[in-house]
Amino acid sequence: MFHYDWDWSVIWTYRWAFAEGLGVTTLLSLVAMLLGTISGLALGVVLSFKTPGPFVLLRSLLLFLIDAIKALPPLIVILFFYYWLPYLTGIKSSFWLAASALSLSLCVFVADVFRHAIAGVPRPQIDAGYALGMSHPTVLKRLIFPEALRSIVPTLGILYLDIFKLTSLASVIVVRELVHRASEVSTYTYRFLEVYAALAGIYLVVLLPFSFLVRKLESSSMFTRRS
Amino acid sequence: MSHLSVHNIHKSFGDSPVIAGVSFDLQPGEACVVIGPSGGGKTTLLKCINLLCRIDHGRIEFDGKTIVNADATSSTYTVEMDPSALRTRIGMVFQEWNLWPNKTIRENIALGPICVKGMRKSDAYELAEELGRQVAIAEKMDSFPHSLSGGQKQRAAIARALAMRPELLMLDEVTSALDPVLAAEVLEVMEGLKQQGLTLLVVTHHIDFARAMADQVLFLEGGEVRETGDPGILDEPETEQLAWFLKRVWRAR
Numbered sequence: 001m002f003h004y005d006w007d008w009s010v011i012w013t014y015r016w017a018f019a020e021g022l023g024v025t026t027l028l029s030l031v032a033m034l035l036g037t038i039s040g041l042a043l044g045v046v047l048s049f050k051t052p053g054p055f056v057l058l059r060s061l062l063l064f065l066i067d068a069i070k071a072l073p074p075l076i077v078i079l080f081f082y083y084w085l086p087y088l089t090g091i092k093s094s095f096w097l098a099a100s101a102l103s104l105s106l107c108v109f110v111a112d113v114f115r116h117a118i119a120g121v122p123r124p125q126i127d128a129g130y131a132l133g134m135s136h137p138t139v140l141k142r143l144i145f146p147e148a149l150r151s152i153v154p155t156l157g158i159l160y161l162d163i164f165k166l167t168s169l170a171s172v173i174v175v176r177e178l179v180h181r182a183s184e185v186s187t188y189t190y191r192f193l194e195v196y197a198a199l200a201g202i203y204l205v206v207l208l209p210f211s212f213l214v215r216k217l218e219s220s221s222m223f224t225r226r227s
Numbered sequence: 228m229s230h231l232s233v234h235n236i237h238k239s240f241g242d243s244p245v246i247a248g249v250s251f252d253l254q255p256g257e258a259c260v261v262i263g264p265s266g267g268g269k270t271t272l273l274k275c276i277n278l279l280c281r282i283d284h285g286r287i288e289f290d291g292k293t294i295v296n297a298d299a300t301s302s303t304y305t306v307e308m309d310p311s312a313l314r315t316r317i318g319m320v321f322q323e324w325n326l327w328p329n330k331t332i333r334e335n336i337a338l339g340p341i342c343v344k345g346m347r348k349s350d351a352y353e354l355a356e357e358l359g360r361q362v363a364i365a366e367k368m369d370s371f372p373h374s375l376s377g378g379q380k381q382r383a384a385i386a387r388a389l390a391m392r393p394e395l396l397m398l399d400e401v402t403s404a405l406d407p408v409l410a411a412e413v414l415e416v417m418e419g420l421k422q423q424g425l426t427l428l429v430v431t432h433h434i435d436f437a438r439a440m441a442d443q444v445l446f447l448e449g450g451e452v453r454e455t456g457d458p459g460i461l462d463e464p465e466t467e468q469l470a471w472f473l474k475r476v477w478r479a480r
Binding site: 124125127128130131132133134135138142143146147150 | 277279310311312313314315318319321323325326327328329338339342343384387388391
């Protein structure tokens with residue numbers, strides 16, 4: 001019969017390691033969310049223009065790159081960045097390498113979601129703007145972008161949830177985030193079960209309320225209003 | 228001088244012609260009512276006039292100036308008036324109102340003057356308030372479109388078009404999606420506009436309404452004007468097609 005003497009005191013002893021790890025995880029997520037969202041929205045806008053000419057080629061190229069990055073596991077992107085970017089750019093900080101890799105992974109999804117949201121703004125709403133004499137830029141700025149942005153908020157919530165979890169991958173390139181700190185603690189103490197249970201607990205405490213919030217957003221009339 | 232004059236315009240979508248040589252003149256302050264079966268080119272006609280649709284052939288003049296001139300044989304299409312400027316002068320109200328769902332009624336009405344005419348927000352909101360009273364939706368100004376009845380939405384859409392102070396207003400089957408009581412509310416608003424002297428181009432299936440307020444009736448079928456004249460033609464149609472159409476409309480009531 002399996003017998004194990006539980007010793008939860010290690011969690012309390014190493015509480016600051018967990019706290020610091022959570023801090024780094026949170027910071028890494030926030031940076032990735034911020035950069036990934038801004039670049040993704042910008043990319044989505046660029047892709048929503050379907051003007052003919054040389055731009056068509058650029059657009060197809062971007063769409064191909066997006067598909068390629070979507071097809072790569074985020075861990076591969078992180079490792080690729082870790083081994084290649086220092087040579088190409090001189091960035092050596094693991095934190096920033098991981099942040100850029102995660103931003104890129106998020107960026108491609110945000111770009112796709114926003115591009116579809118822009119295309120999905122009902123034509124009649126757009127015609128109503130033109131019929132009042134609005135110019136094309138005004139219609140984009142005052143009607144299409146606000147409507148598209150509003151409609152992607154719940155989806156962004158789900159993507160953010162994912163990014164927060166994906167930061168754990170940064171542990172492989174020695175970013176001292178939560179998983180990395182937890183594995184350190186477990187190797188000092190040999191208390192693997194307690195440490196990883198605590199680790200799971202911390203993720204749940206942070207993400208369950210967030211999931212709940214996202215579900216609220218999905219059903220909120222703010223984002224599903226129809227005339 | 229005609230306020231609006233349409234000369235022999237043609238428009239096809241792909242291989243199917245939607246408008247095949249329509250001409251008419253509209254005098255200032257006149258109300259022209261366009262009737263005819265669905266798919267007869269009525270909506271497309273309105274969209275061609277405010278340049279939301281590109282004509283293949285023909286010429287349209289507004290206030291004595293050419294808006295657009297197109298020639299099918301040489302495939303030329305020349306817009307001679309700035310579309311934005313033109314659309315501020317020719318208002319359009321859509322069959323399904325097309326209100327912006329995430330803006331309040333006040334914002335819906337005020338956005339045009341703010342964005343296009345550069346009106347100050349406070350002035351535009353005041354104007355919205357005034358128009359809201361005119362079309363009897365003053366108590367709904369802070370609501371979002373989804374909480375309004377169909378008739379209220381359509382009146383809000385009319386107020387939104389009026390906020391640009393158009394010289395000519397085009398109304399596209401604005402009562403078709405409404406039940407008779409709600410339609411009556413909207414028709415009352417339209418009669419008010421006519422009394423104010425606004426030039427109106429109205430697509431409708433309300434024959435009674437056409438009889439009461441039209442100065443000119445156009446019967447459009449298969450992309451052509453089959454019959455035109457004063458509202459008298461609604462009682463004594465000359466063509467078989469109009470007689471048949473009127474009989475159908477009466478039976479549906």
